Amino acid sequence: MTAPTIATALLGTDPHQRIRLLQTAIASLLMFAAAAAVNYLVWVGITPVWQGVVWTVFTLGTFAGFLLFIRLGFNRGLADPSLSAAQMVMAMLVSVWAYAIANAGRGAVFPAPMLTMMFGMYALTPGSIRRIGWFAVIVFGVVMGVMTQLKPTVYEPRVELVHFFVFSVMILTVSWLASQLSRLRNRLRTQKAELAHALERIQDLATHDELTGLFNRRHMQDLLHLEHQRCMRSGHPFCIVMLDLDHFKRINDAHGHAGGDAVLRAFADEAKACIRASDAIARWGGEEFLLLMTDTRASLGKLGVERLRERVTALRPPGVESSLPITLSAGLAEHRAGEPISETISRADQAVYLAKAQGRNRVVMG
Ligand SMILES: Nc1nc2c(ncn2[C@@H]2O[C@H](COP(=O)(O)OP(=O)(O)OP(=O)(O)O)[C@@H](O)[C@H]2O)c(=O)[nH]1
Structure with a gap:
């Protein structure tokens, strides 16, 4: 089997679907890296085994499900066929879940939601990106609050307060940056369409007689x-x-x-x-x-x-x-x-x- 044949078998032939699958594959690889980190915490005894196993199975299973859903083409008729919003919300939820089971190792979770926001700029509107940013602030705020009550010795309220502050500032800044990039992408896409239209018009004017519409x-x-x-x-x-x-x-x-x-x-x-x-x-x-x-x-x-x-x-x-x-x-x-x-x-x-x-x-x- 040659490399292009393998790529076609894995990704299909539709170029739009291929890009969506590749993006989801990259997100899945990141989840794989996150699973490695969680399992490291299990290995060193910071996270209980059963919690690590349930988290790993759920996270990798969900992202494998996203890949399969897109590969089978079930996403085609959806308003967001890249499933970016769904994947980002899911990534936020498994991140906050990892935060709740990571105990002393929870600091390693913070980069994941930041990176998640960057995925939005490819397919989401600036408004959706900002909404997901606020969603992350709320779920992390709630989980941090709950954990200070459940395990106050590990999730010390004074520390969680500063965690929450830093997390909120960072996630809202990243979501603002991602929404700016998304706006720029939209503008470029519109300009590209306008240019293509103008080129078509110029070609038409250059080859046709204006009065009769015949060739000139x-x-x-x-x-x-x-x-x-x-x-x-x-x-x-x-x-x-x-x-x-x-x-x-x-x-x-x-x-x-x-x-x-x-x-x-x-x-x-x-x-x-x-x-x-x-x-x-x-x-x-x-x-x-x-x-x-x-x-x-x-x-x-x-x-x-x-x-x-x-x-x-x-x-x-x-x-x-x-x-x-x-x-x-x-x-x-x-x-x-x-x-x-x-x-x-x-x-x-x-x-x-x-x-x-x-x-x-x-x-x-x-
Ligand atoms: N309405 C209009 N008239 C045009 C246009 N281009 C050329 N004409 C006219 O076409 C006419 C051509 O006249 P002539 O060359 O004498 O030819 P003709 O009257 O058709 O006579 P024959 O060719 O000998 O049968 C002129 O009156 C031009 O003004 C145009 O775009 N619109």
């Missing part, structure tokens, strides 16, 4: 370059189609610039709906568009462009319902092997001029 000229140039490379390797044909709305100036004159914009948008929506998923269309200039038809011969491509041309004649965007027809002239050029891409574009361009010269509303092969 720059992005189409990249796509053409890629298609050219692909074609050189595979020999698959592709076509470039230049599309130009006819007498667009008249539409602008009749309906104003906003009306013209509405026609451009309606055309873009129609074109997107009409072309194949593997094709790409971009706004090349004002009322000029470039359609890239991948893996297509001219004869087949022409059928597709004719279909689009027909659908454009039926366009009636809101606010532009007049007698002025909306039509399209197109020039189609199939890329020839060895030809620079600029040459194919130029042939498609010349074909549009021909289409205009021949009376518009038609598709001409370049």
Whole structure:
């Protein structure tokens, strides 16, 4: 068995679950160290054997239970899937229990609750961390008070008072620090999400035309370059189609610039709906568009462009319902092997001029 196979068998494949399991495993190891300390106290005769055994079995059993609970995925639907709060509360309870059975060795318990607070900063809100800090102050205060009554010779009230004071100051300071770190983590997470969103927006702006939502000229140039490379390797044909709305100036004159914009948008929506998923269309200039038809011969491509041309004649965007027809002239050029891409574009361009010269509303092969 290789190391990655063992890791997958132990931790699973879900990266979130793996992190939760690792955190719980670290907490369990700390509990293991605490159990070693308690058992040392048993060995040197400070803690009664049965108390040490019950504490050890309960503590290690509970943390093994946390590990199993997460490994089996029972935590997934919970509000706190890392079980951080539950583990921290449990760690506080077993710490205070250890304090009650450690007698003269109880000073060794103090670091455990401090360390426990640090775990909260990974998954808990600052408020929850502070609440757990206060919970620790209360349970330790109560147990210290009770122990001064049960064993006043070992848990001397004067000493317990100073213990309680030092413990409270330390735990509240650590919980404040942990809550600050948690706040910082939350802020970083929000900033990361905002940055990802901004990057997405920038990428969208850099590749798309704002008015029509189609690709812009720059992005189409990249796509053409890629298609050219692909074609050189595979020999698959592709076509470039230049599309130009006819007498667009008249539409602008009749309906104003906003009306013209509405026609451009309606055309873009129609074109997107009409072309194949593997094709790409971009706004090349004002009322000029470039359609890239991948893996297509001219004869087949022409059928597709004719279909689009027909659908454009039926366009009636809101606010532009007049007698002025909306039509399209197109020039189609199939890329020839060895030809620079600029040459194919130029042939498609010349074909549009021909289409205009021949009376518009038609598709001409370049
Ligand atoms: N509304 C609007 N009009 C635009 C936009 N970009 C370019 N135009 C207009 O498109 C028109 C293009 O006019 P021309 O180049 O003479 O072409 P045409 O009127 O379509 O005539 P033909 O191409 O010969 O059929 C101009 O009036 C430009 O102002 C735009 O983003 N919105």
